[in-house]
Amino acid sequence: MKLHEYQSKRLFARYGVPIPPGDVAGSPEEVRQIASRLGGRAVVKAQVLVGGRGKAGGIRVANDADEAERLAERILGMKIKGLPVDKVLIDQAVDIQQEIYLGIVLDRAARRPVMMASSEGGVEIEEVARTTPDKIAKVLVDPFLGLQDYQARNLAMSIGLARAHHRSFSKIARGLYDAYVSSDASLAEINPLVVTGDGQLLAVDGKMVLDDNALYRHPNLAEMRDLSEEAPAEREARKYGISYVKLDGEIGCMVNGAGLAMATMDIIKLAGGSPANFLDIGGGAKADKVAAALYIILSDPHVNAVLFNIFGGITRCDEVAKGILEALKGVPAGVPMVARLVGTNEVEGRALLAEAKMQTASSLFEAADLAIRAAAGM
Amino acid sequence: MSILVNKDTRLVVQGITGREGAFHTKQMIQYGTRVVAGVTPGKGGGWIEGVPVFDTVQEAVNARGANVSIIYVPARFAPDAILEAADAGVALIVCITEGIPVADMVRVQAYLDHKDTRLVGPNCPGVITPGEAKVGIMPGHIHRPGPVGVVSRSGTLTYEVVYALSERGIGQSTAVGIGGDPIIGTTFLDVLEVFEDDPDTDQVVPIGEIGGNDEERAAQFIADRMTKPVTAFVAGRTAPPGKRMGHAGAIIEGGTGTAAEKIAAFEEVGVRVANHPAEIPDLVAALI
Numbered sequence: 001m002k003l004h005e006y007q008s009k010r011l012f013a014r015y016g017v018p019i020p021p022g023d024v025a026g027s028p029e030e031v032r033q034i035a036s037r038l039g040g041r042a043v044v045k046a047q048v049l050v051g052g053r054g055k056a057g058g059i060r061v062a063n064d065a066d067e068a069e070r071l072a073e074r075i076l077g078m079k080i081k082g083l084p085v086d087k088v089l090i091d092q093a094v095d096i097q098q099e100i101y102l103g104i105v106l107d108r109a110a111r112r113p114v115m116m117a118s119s120e121g122g123v124e125i126e127e128v129a130r131t132t133p134d135k136i137a138k139v140l141v142d143p144f145l146g147l148q149d150y151q152a153r154n155l156a157m158s159i160g161l162a163r164a165h166h167r168s169f170s171k172i173a174r175g176l177y178d179a180y181v182s183s184d185a186s187l188a189e190i191n192p193l194v195v196t197g198d199g200q201l202l203a204v205d206g207k208m209v210l211d212d213n214a215l216y217r218h219p220n221l222a223e224m225r226d227l228s229e230e231a232p233a234e235r236e237a238r239k240y241g242i243s244y245v246k247l248d249g250e251i252g253c254m255v256n257g258a259g260l261a262m263a264t265m266d267i268i269k270l271a272g273g274s275p276a277n278f279l280d281i282g283g284g285a286k287a288d289k290v291a292a293a294l295y296i297i298l299s300d301p302h303v304n305a306v307l308f309n310i311f312g313g314i315t316r317c318d319e320v321a322k323g324i325l326e327a328l329k330g331v332p333a334g335v336p337m338v339a340r341l342v343g344t345n346e347v348e349g350r351a352l353l354a355e356a357k358m359q360t361a362s363s364l365f366e367a368a369d370l371a372i373r374a375a376a377g378m
Numbered sequence: 379m380s381i382l383v384n385k386d387t388r389l390v391v392q393g394i395t396g397r398e399g400a401f402h403t404k405q406m407i408q409y410g411t412r413v414v415a416g417v418t419p420g421k422g423g424g425w426i427e428g429v430p431v432f433d434t435v436q437e438a439v440n441a442r443g444a445n446v447s448i449i450y451v452p453a454r455f456a457p458d459a460i461l462e463a464a465d466a467g468v469a470l471i472v473c474i475t476e477g478i479p480v481a482d483m484v485r486v487q488a489y490l491d492h493k494d495t496r497l498v499g500p501n502c503p504g505v506i507t508p509g510e511a512k513v514g515i516m517p518g519h520i521h522r523p524g525p526v527g528v529v530s531r532s533g534t535l536t537y538e539v540v541y542a543l544s545e546r547g548i549g550q551s552t553a554v555g556i557g558g559d560p561i562i563g564t565t566f567l568d569v570l571e572v573f574e575d576d577p578d579t580d581q582v583v584p585i586g587e588i589g590g591n592d593e594e595r596a597a598q599f600i601a602d603r604m605t606k607p608v609t610a611f612v613a614g615r616t617a618p619p620g621k622r623m624g625h626a627g628a629i630i631e632g633g634t635g636t637a638a639e640k641i642a643a644f645e646e647v648g649v650r651v652a653n654h655p656a657e658i659p660d661l662v663a664a665l666i
Contacts, residue, residue, distance in 0.1 A: 144488060262623055262628070313517035313520070344517060
């Protein structure tokens with residue numbers, strides 16, 4: 001689960017990370033009030049859960065409260081990468097002398113958190129990693145000891161930060177680490193962390209991603225979820241314990257198992273089609289779950305055919321076939337469907353579906369081919 | 379022969395009185411696995427499927443000589459269960475549980491680094507040595523004994539490949555599901571190392587997917603140390619960046635962890651990579 005910039009920064013501030021004075025608003029009038037309260041120049045920033053807000057015109061500097069209101073009128077209601085802007089953050093403008101990057105993520109290979117700093121703040125860290133990887137300094141953090149002061153100093157030294165700022169940098173690094181650990185985050189990032197004209201360090205932008213599996217122990221954070229983060233179909237799928245990711249193609253897929261679901265998408269592409277979604281229905285494939293999954297797949301108007309790919313293991317193929325047929329009774333299909341059942345009792349399962357006039361296949365490649373032809377009306 | 383589990387495996391089932399635990403205990407016993415004990419705190423003294431239930435793993439080890447544990451307990455109690463099994467001294471822990479917070483696994487794994495216990499999983503289907511022992515939730519009957527070692531981050535995709543191999547008359551030495559989480563106890567590299575040293579494994583099939591760089595590190599090991607032929611498959615060529623594809627660990631982050639990178643890493647070191655799962659038996663058969 002992603003947090004908005006204002007949510008992330010407020011959380012960081014609770015752990016001692018200094019942030020610019022500011023507040024969040026949903027209407028131009030509120031923006032005017034906040035800007036005049038802050039006084040002087042202000043930055044109006046769209047709060048959407050995607051990158052590239054600046055390039056899209058979602059971050060603008062206002063010289064006074066009037067201008068802030070006018071900018072907010074334009075930014076609120078605008079769409080950035082398909083996501084509507086419902087809220088803006090108004091921060092006091094900062095006199096920026098230097099921009100650095102500070103972030104913490106999981107290093108999967110080392111199996112522990114890694115804190116990263118770079119002198120190249122204000123650009124995406126992936127971009128820095130691609131172009132000038134030597135400008136990123138890293139320290140692995142022992143989960144039992146936590147971030148040590150010397151590690152923070154080493155980061156500060158490695159990125160060439162002036163010695164005068166080391167103490168406040170270390171305090172911010174420690175605060176960011178504490179925020180990361182206390183929130184069960186998978187990413188906590190300050191980009192940029194700026195050095196101001198009067199020598200202060202300030203977190204001007206913030207980003208946090210939380211571990212969904214740990215939200216049960218953070219009810220206050222779970223409440224911060226912005227539902228516009230997910231497409232409605234993805235939200236619906238989550239309710240049923242189905243993993244669904246919408247793609248751009250025309251062949252809907254329903255598969256049991258995440259790895260097999262990815263392999264199914266891949267083979268549709270290999271056979272010359274394009275997958276409309278990733279969908280893992282999980283174990284069992286009972287009728288009500290199949291029906292829910294089918295509704296979700298068919299809610300995408302681009303879907304021209306549906307491919308079922310089910311491996312029957314402990315759940316037998318004939319049971320799965322019955323589940324599919326039961327589900328189809330309640331769903332007005334409208335598009336052709338192809339089923340490929342393999343594994344335990346596959347012959348019986350396919351016979352059941354064939355009786356119901358559903359196209360069946362024994363190999364995945366054949367099934368993909370049938371679905372692609374069906375989608376093209378052949 | 380085989381790796382990790384065999385006829386000498388004496389299994390303790392943690393969470394044996396739960397629905398999943400009880401169901402799979404029955405399945406494992408039917409397959410021929412020696413299930414010697416179960417553990418559910420507070421339920422010691424009872425019996426499930428003819429297996430004595432204890433309150434602690436230590437009791438199960440002391441009384442029944444358990445040397446391998448399998449964990450079916452819910453995510454919030456699973457880290458505790460792993461640590462308990464490690465401290466009780468079992469050699470291998472297989473954790474089936476899905477949904478354990480990553481931060482918990484960071485601490486558990488950092489603790490296990492100083493222990494002799496190997497953890498497989500979490501969020502995995504388990505380990506099976508056909509004809510000897512099934513320690514997991516996979517359908518046992520699709521496997522047959524033979525010379526091919528299988529290692530995979532996935533569940534049903536592994537069954538699919540194993541089924542296709544068995545249909546072609548190609549058996550498996552051991553099939554290891556290492557799990558789909560970002561932090562897992564045993565990686566591809568670890569399993570390849572053990573298969574390389576196993577006299578009864580002639581070739582190995584790793585089945586990878588997007589996310590992390592486990593496959594790349596395995597490729598490096600293959601280049602440096604592996605003498606046995608390897609045929610790989612990587613799922614997720616069409617997966618979009620930044621989206622979790624079912625498994626917590628299956629995500630392209632910061633532009634890395636793509637299927638293309640992993641396939642390139644394998645091919646660079648001479649590993650044949652199948653275009654789709656059904657090609658695997660052909661590629662493997664060509665080397666028998």
